[in-house]
Every structure is written in C-alpha cells, then in structure tokens.
Amino acid sequence: MLTFDRAELPAEAETLRAEVREFLKSNSARLPRPNSDFTTGHDPAFSAQLGARGWIGMTWPLEYGGRGRSFFERYVVTEELLAAGAPVSAHWIADRQSGPLLLRYGSEQQKAAYLPGITRGESYFSIGMSEPNTGSDLASVRTTAYRMGDGYLVNGTKLWSTDAHRNHYMVALVRTEPASDNRHAGLSQVLIDLKNDGAQVRPIRNMAGGEDFNEIVFTDVLIPEDRVVGNPGNGWEQVTSELSYERSGPERFLSAYRVFVEFIKAVGKNPLPHQSAAIGRITAHLATLRRMSISVAGMLEEGKTPAVEAALVKELGNNFEKLLPEIARLALSGSPPSEGFRQAMTDTLLLSPSFTLRGGTREILRGVIARGLGLR
Ligand SMILES: Cc1cc2nc3c(=O)[nH]c(=O)nc-3n(C[C@H](O)[C@H](O)[C@H](O)COP(=O)(O)OP(=O)(O)OC[C@H]3O[C@@H](n4cnc5c(N)ncnc54)[C@H](O)[C@@H]3O)c2cc1C
Numbered sequence: 001m002l003t004f005d006r007a008e009l010p011a012e013a014e015t016l017r018a019e020v021r022e023f024l025k026s027n028s029a030r031l032p033r034p035n036s037d038f039t040t041g042h043d044p045a046f047s048a049q050l051g052a053r054g055w056i057g058m059t060w061p062l063e064y065g066g067r068g069r070s071f072f073e074r075y076v077v078t079e080e081l082l083a084a085g086a087p088v089s090a091h092w093i094a095d096r097q098s099g100p101l102l103l104r105y106g107s108e109q110q111k112a113a114y115l116p117g118i119t120r121g122e123s124y125f126s127i128g129m130s131e132p133n134t135g136s137d138l139a140s141v142r143t144t145a146y147r148m149g150d151g152y153l154v155n156g157t158k159l160w161s162t163d164a165h166r167n168h169y170m171v172a173l174v175r176t177e178p179a180s181d182n183r184h185a186g187l188s189q190v191l192i193d194l195k196n197d198g199a200q201v202r203p204i205r206n207m208a209g210g211e212d213f214n215e216i217v218f219t220d221v222l223i224p225e226d227r228v229v230g231n232p233g234n235g236w237e238q239v240t241s242e243l244s245y246e247r248s249g250p251e252r253f254l255s256a257y258r259v260f261v262e263f264i265k266a267v268g269k270n271p272l273p274h275q276s277a278a279i280g281r282i283t284a285h286l287a288t289l290r291r292m293s294i295s296v297a298g299m300l301e302e303g304k305t306p307a308v309e310a311a312l313v314k315e316l317g318n319n320f321e322k323l324l325p326e327i328a329r330l331a332l333s334g335s336p337p338s339e340g341f342r343q344a345m346t347d348t349l350l351l352s353p354s355f356t357l358r359g360g361t362r363e364i365l366r367g368v369i370a371r372g373l374g375l376r
Contacts, residue, residue: 034085041087051121253317308372
C-alpha cells in the first residue's frame with residue numbers, strides 16, 4: 001500500500017531557507033553557469049563552505065559532526081541549493097546516502113572514522129552498485145569479496161559509478177558468498193578507499209562532454225575486514241533501504257529547474273496566454289511533487305523506510321524533469337530565445353536522457369510501485 005503522510009515544513013525550516021538564500025546570494029560568483037542537476041558542479045571549496053555552515057550531514061548526531069536537525073530542514077537546504085543551480089556534486093552522495101547508511105548499519109569505528117569528514121564537506125563517496133551485466137537486476141552482481149586471512153580479496157568490475165575518479169570512497173555491493181538459490185543471500189557492502197586500495201578507476205565520457213561516471217576494476221584488491229558495512233550477508237537489506245534516501249529528494253524533480261527560471265525571465269512580466277498556461281502547468285507539477293517529497297522527508301524523520309513512496313516520487317519526478325523543457329520550448333517557439341534560456345536548455349537536454357536511468361530505470365520503478373500496490 002502507498003501512504004503519503006501529511007507533512008508541513010515547520011517554521012524553523014523556513015527561517016533556514018532565508019539563511020540559505022542569503023548565503024547563495026553572497027556566493028553568486030561561484031555560480032557562473034547555474035545548473036540544477038545535482039551531478040553537475042564539483043566544487044570542493046563550496047562543499048567545505050556548506051560543511052562549515054552545518055549544512056552537510058545536518059540530521060546526524062552531534063558526536064559525528066552532524067547538527068541533529070530535522071529532515072525537513074535538510075529538505076529546505078537541498079531544495080534551495082538545487083533551485084539556485086549550486087555546485088553540489090562533490091558531497092551530494094555522501095550526504096544523501098552513504099553517510100545515512102553508515103549511521104544506520106556501520107560499526108562505531110566506521111562512524112567515527114568517516115562521518116566527521118563528510119560533514120566538513122571534505123570526504124566524498126560513490127555508489128558501487130551497477131556492473132557491466134548488472135543494472136536493473138541488482139541481485140546479479142558478480143564482484144566478489146572473499147575472505148583472505150584478516151581481510152577480503154575483491155575482484156570484479158563496477159560501472160557508471162558517479163564521480164569515482166574524484167571521490168575518496170565507494171560503498172560497493174559485492175558477493176561475499178557464492179551465489180545460491182536465494183539470490184539475495186551472500187551479498188555484503190564494503191567500503192573501498194578509491195585513492196589507496198589499488199582499484200583502477202577509468203572515467204567514461206558522457207554525451208554532454210563531461211566525465212562524471214566511471215568504470216572501476218578490482219583485481220585482487222585486498223581490504224581489511226573492518227571495511228564490511230553491517231553484518232556480512234546483510235547487503236541486500238542494506239542496499240534496498242539505501243534506495244529510499246536515493247529516490248525521494250528534490251534532486252529527482254528539480255534537475256531541469258533552471259530552464260523554468262530562464263523561461264520565466266524570457267517571457268517577462270507580460271506573458272502571452274499560452275505562456276501563462278505553461279507556467280501554471282509547470283507550477284502545478286512542481287507543487288504536487290514537492291508535497292510528495294516533503295511527505296517522504298517526514299517519514300524519514302519518523303524513522304520509516306518509505307521505499308515505494310520514494311520510487312513513486314522518482315518516477316513522477318523524472319517524467320516531469322523531461323517534460324518541463326518540452327513545455328517551455330513549445331511555449332517560447334516563434335520568439336528568439338535569450339542566451340540564458342538557450343544555455344539552460346542545452347545543458348539540460350544533453351543530460352536529460354540520464355534522468356530516467358540513474359537511480360533505477362522507469363520500468364524498474366514502475367515494478368516497485370506495482371508491487372507496493374499489490375498489483376504483482
Ligand atoms: C548518469 C548516470 C549515473 C549513474 N550513476 C551510478 C552510480 O553512481 N552508481 C551505480 O551503481 N550506478 C549508476 N548508474 C547506473 C544506473 O543505476 C543503471 O544504468 C540503471 O540501473 C540501469 O541499469 P543498466 O544500465 O544495466 O540497464 P539494464 O538493466 O540492462 O536495462 C536496460 C533496459 O531494460 C529495461 N529493463 C531491465 N529489466 C527490466 C524488467 N525486469 N522489466 C522491464 N524492463 C526492464 C530497463 O528499464 C532499461 O530500459 C548511473 C547511470 C546513469 C545514466
């Protein structure tokens with residue numbers, strides 16, 4: 001069953017919104033080409049500035065560098081950063097999902113070792129789920145980490161790992177026991193030090209000309225046993241719980257937001273009737289998705305794991321992200337586009353094929369939703 005609990009942003013979250021806007025205004029020089037896609041813009045100095053303000057890992061306990069703030073407050077910070085097109089990719093995955101994963105399943109030693117660096121905006125993580133023959137069918141991963149003395153010997157290949165060439169660590173889903181009839185058994189998550197463990201990281205060029213994702217090859221990479229996250233064999237439960245964090249945030253419907261901003265600037269104060277209708281249509285989509293995403297933030301705040309609701313936010317949000325440039329383009333056709341609109345459109349259209357792939361494809365999400373509704 002799908003349940004979207006009613007949730008409102010509390011007053012302190014709105015106070016924080018004003019602070020974030022002020023910060024972004026005074027740092028506008030760091031946004032020469034704003035892009036609301038969370039994977040664009042890798043700026044460690046900017047991430048460190050956010051860390052110093054307490055805006056990374058902000059829901060985590062104080063002892064690990066967190067600020068003990070609510071998921072609603074985190075929601076507002078992420079929403080404002082994306083809407084402004086700020087360069088957030090360096091710390092994004094660590095803040096959104098690797099940190100929360102360690103907080104929930106990691107050992108005390110792991111939490112103390114990794115979380116404070118994340119909250120300072122200095123330590124960046126990649127996701128190591130997909131492989132050359134494993135994407136949608138995640139349980140079929142073939143990378144192995146078998147016991148060897150006091151550690152684990154890792155062999156295999158991970159693919160499409162965002163920013164692995166720039167990030168410090170990866171949480172990799174691996175097989176620690178040979179495959180059996182129970183496909184979800186024998187999987188574990190391990191921490192890889194991307195700079196020091198000896199993994200080979202090869203960037204892959206994307207259609208927009210950037211090098212954001214990578215192939216990572218492990219050939220007899222030996223890691224110490226304290227790098228296993230949670231209990232060995234518990235990888236499937238952990239990786240699926242991680243996806244609730246991955247799929248529900250505003251980055252799943254705001255990737256094309258700068259196109260909307262430039263569209264509104266381009267039509268000016270006196271839009272034609274069909275342009276007003278386009279603004280209304282986009283706003284209605286945004287308002288609905290936002291309420292759903294805030295509801296998921298509220299459920300995370302209560303310690304729930306709203307995996308199906310998160311899948312629905314991502315599925316509807318990704319479709320909207322692809323629809324937005326199309327609505328704007330049609331509504332502006334006939335008028336020469338402004339330079340800002342042209343730039344935002346170019347950047348967004350080159351990235352948009354990935355919106356419905358990364359974090360789980362449309363078909364897979366629809367399957368998750370159908371199962372949640374008891375339809376399969
Ligand atoms: C920009 C970008 C960044 C990414 N970053 C990361 C990352 O950081 N870490 C990471 O681990 N992965 C990452 N990925 C990989 C992403 O998660 C996978 O591409 C995605 O899960 C699909 O897997 P696949 O590419 O192997 O395609 P496949 O699983 O081979 O799917 C191919 C097509 O078949 C369809 N299909 C597959 N199975 C079914 C089914 N059962 N029913 C119906 N249709 C089906 C799919 O929907 C898809 O259209 C990234 C991908 C992109 C595009």
